[in-house]
Amino acid sequence: MDDLNQTRQQFPLSFSLFALASSHRALATQLFREINLFPGQELILMQLFQQDQQSQNRLSQTLRLDHSTVAKSVKRLEDAGLVIRRRSPEDGRVTLVSLTEAGRKLESCMLTHGTSWRAFRRMLSPNTKKRC
Numbered sequence: 001m002d003d004l005n006q007t008r009q010q011f012p013l014s015f016s017l018f019a020l021a022s023s024h025r026a027l028a029t030q031l032f033r034e035i036n037l038f039p040g041q042e043l044i045l046m047q048l049f050q051q052d053q054q055s056q057n058r059l060s061q062t063l064r065l066d067h068s069t070v071a072k073s074v075k076r077l078e079d080a081g082l083v084i085r086r087r088s089p090e091d092g093r094v095t096l097v098s099l100t101e102a103g104r105k106l107e108s109c110m111l112t113h114g115t116s117w118r119a120f121r122r123m124l125s126p127n128t129k130k131r132c
């Protein structure tokens with residue numbers, strides 16, 4: 001018996017979870033690449049759907065991600081026109097992240113049409129004549 005089959009038999013749940021996560025990441029990477037986003041950015045969007053206008057620091061803490069990872073993801077979301085960044089009027093050291101109209105529209109589309117990858121890709125596609 002080879003090592004992979006032995007591991008699969010000894011730890012079936014762990015192996016299955018790892019295989020599922022790996023497959024999901026590969027699919028997400030491919031689909032997000034088509035719309036110029038990266039896997040993980042949907043988590044930031046979902047956080048902003050729950051509560052708009054959050055600091056990058058709070059997003060980092062909530063998602064348990066490094067601040068630089070969140071900053072890079074937010075920059076890409078901003079470039080895609082889904083969020084805007086601005087300095088807090090109360091504390092200029094704090095960067096606030098808010099959904100744009102396109103970002104808010106994406107939320108309503110996701111709620112209306114579900115969160116399937118096909119629907120998500122269609123909502124963001126530049127070739128789509130009419131978005132939600």
